[in-house]
Amino acid sequence: MRVTNRQIADIFNETADLIDIDGENPFRVRAYRNAARTILSHPRNMADLVEEQFDLTSLKGIGRELAKKITEIVQTGKLSYLEKLKRIHPPGIEKLLKIPGLGPRRVRLLHEFLHINSLHDLENALRQDKLQSVPSFGPKLIEMIEKELKKRRYEEKRYPLSEADSVSRWLLETLCSAKGLIEIEVAGSIRRRSETVHDIDIVAAAETENDIMEHFTTLPEAERVLMKGPTRSSVILINGITVDLRVVPAENFGAALHHFTGSKAHNIALRKLAITKEMKINEYGIYKKGKRIGGEKEEDIYKKLDMDYIAPELRENRGEIVVAQQHRLPSLVSEEEIQGDLHIHTTYSDGTNTIREMALRAKEKGYEYIAVTDHTRHLAVAHGLDEKKAKKQLEEIDRLNEELQGITILKSAEVDILEDGSLDLPESILKELDLTVCAVHFKFDLSQQAQTKRILKAMEHPFFTILGHPTGRLIGLRDPYDIDMEAIIHAAAQCGCILELNAQPDRLDLNDIHCKMAKEAGVPIAISTDAHSVNDLDLMHYGIGQARRGWLGKENVVNTRGLKELKKVLKK
Missing domain, CATH: 3.30.210.10 (DNA polymerase, thumb domain)
Structure with a gap:
């Protein structure tokens, strides 16, 4: 099995974490993280590009050294530099980084103050009430860490849908050459578009004489064969995912x-x-x-x-x-019905492509419009827009709209919702925008009452349009912040706000339950990719899968409308 883009991105992110713990130059840390994002969002497999001797340095954020490292990972399955870092650091420190709230800097503090290098060390420190002595470790953070450790004891290993999806597509391509194969499909939670996946189920229809099981169980990427039979076989791949294959006659498929x-x-x-x-x-x-x-x-x-x-x-x-x-099932939304993307980032903040490049790629996809939603000034880590930078961007959008044909660039911003519920741009700029995507990016640990009040106040602002990634979760990495979603949905219905379904595979926020709640309350949804590169625009299908799980039809999604109809919705 070829190394996947996610595996390469994970190696780069892990490298960034370890050098960040060491206090490495933040620009170098960011270079690895930006490269990981570029790789993860690229539509083609890096392994194919390496095999074709494609110039990897032509990709955004990939310099000569990082290109060499990508090639090394593709050819060997690992990165020698990361292996060296792992030998220097205690072996359990990587698992600490997966605990929400424990970024590299806090892990460094745990090591410096309490010599904590593993989950076991962390649990012991919790039992002995030692975490309070570490700077920046307040009661709320400690409580969150304790809850996370308890939860992890009982959770089974699950994989992000995007990773399992990639592996399953590769498996279908690999197995389709087997003798006697009639039809083959991925089943299980991948087919239901669940957010995370425990294993991969594949069903095949075949003639009596076939070699599918032999083909499957002798894959070089099959690390271990758990069972082998004429109708069912099961293997564990080298990336740890278990795959079950069932073979049936065509009449039973x-x-x-x-x-x-x-x-x-x-x-x-x-x-x-x-x-x-x-x-x-x-x-x-x-x-x-x-x-x-x-x-x-x-x-x-x-x-x-x-x-x-x-x-x-x-x-x-x-x-x-x-x-x-009762023959009342809704007609579910499809990707072909999407007319534009209302949440994208460019080089004006933390995106890797220019406004022009994003617009041209959207036009290639057949979109009528995009909304440029770069971060605002409070999010300094993303080089957010201040008033001067925002004005410059608006002027560029005007020029591009005059120049480009067949695509309209809407003026927008991803505006931080500040702790008191105010918005992170002055009204002099907000009133110039076609829409806003307003979102929480800090102070995730407020009480439910305070967090809900903060968002409700923001939604009352006359220039508030869309609530971006409404619960702030990162699947498997960060729990949603504590808010009353019923109150948020009710308020959105009352004030005419739109809720975002963020299609980033690590977000998928809103979840399916909240999508259905919003639909029943008459609240419109914007399915957007939160794209940080031209390739991220292709992530829309993950949002569509989530929307379908939430019973959403075309009529429930604002960006299935053409530009003229969308503008009417935005005016409301």
Whole structure:
């Protein structure tokens, strides 16, 4: 298996963490992080580019030394420089970095003041009430660390959807050359577009004579074969992900794909419904009075039960079965219906491409518009816009809109919501914007009452348009801050605000439950990529998957509208 872009990005981020702990030059640290972002968002695999002898230094943020390191990772699967850093640092220090709130600088403080180098050391220090003696470790941070350590004891290993998605696509491409293969699909939580994935399920239809299992279990990337049989095999890949492959005759493919897509709760509820109709459903088909009446296609199962076909993203037993029986399932939004992206960054803050480059790439995607939403001044780490810089950007957007045909650049900004609920730009600038994306970027640890009050106050501002990444979470890295989402959604409905569904795979914020709540309250959603490069614009499909899980249709998403209709919405 080729090294994935995420693996390379993870190696660079880990390198950045370790040199940051050492107090390395912040520009060097940032170089690794920017390179990781460029790699992660690139549409092509770095391994392919290396094989083609592509000039990696032509990529944003990739200099000669980093290009050499990418090549080394692709060719060897590791980075010797990182391995050297690991030998210098205590082996448990990397796990400390995964605890929310413990960035490299705080990990350094833990080491300097209490000689903490592992999760075990950290737990001992907590039991002995020693963390209070470390600078910047207040009661709220200590409480958060304690909760996180307890949670991690019971959690199973899960992988981000984007990583599992990449691996599963590679597997399908690899297995499609097997002899006797008729059809092959990814099933399980990947097909349902769940935020995280425990393992990968693949279902294949094949002729009697086939070599699919042999092909699968002898992959060089299969570190260990857990089991091998004619209809089911299971392997652990070198990246740690377990993959199950089921092979069935073509006549059973639809039923098997449905069964192994799940969810378990959905399948159980459907089987109970079938029993009331004197039917039976299993992985081989749907039966009535012992006679098989369907199963070649997934649609057979729902049709025989006299209900609408239920899209995989909805199969969580959250009311979809009853609604399908009533033939009232919504028509779910699709990526083809998206007309523009309302949250992108450029070189004016922490993006890697210019406004022109972002606009031209959006035009290539068939978009009518983009909104340039660079960070504002409070977010100094992202080189946010002050009043002078903002005015300069607005002037450039005017020039580009006169010059470029077929794409409109909307004036906007990702405006920090300050602790008191005010916005981080003066009204003299805000009134010049077509829209604002307002978001919380600091003080995540406020109480629910204070955090909710902060956002509600911001939403009352006459120039507030969209609440960006509303809960602030980073999946697997940072929990959402504590807010009353019911109150936020209610307020958005009252004041005509829009909520963002941030399509970054590490965010997917709003979650699916909150998307459905917003829909039911009549609150519009903007699905945006939060793109920091031209390649990030291609992340929209992750937001679409989340939106579909939240029952959203085209009518619920503001950026499915053309520019003329969008402007009417923004005026409201």
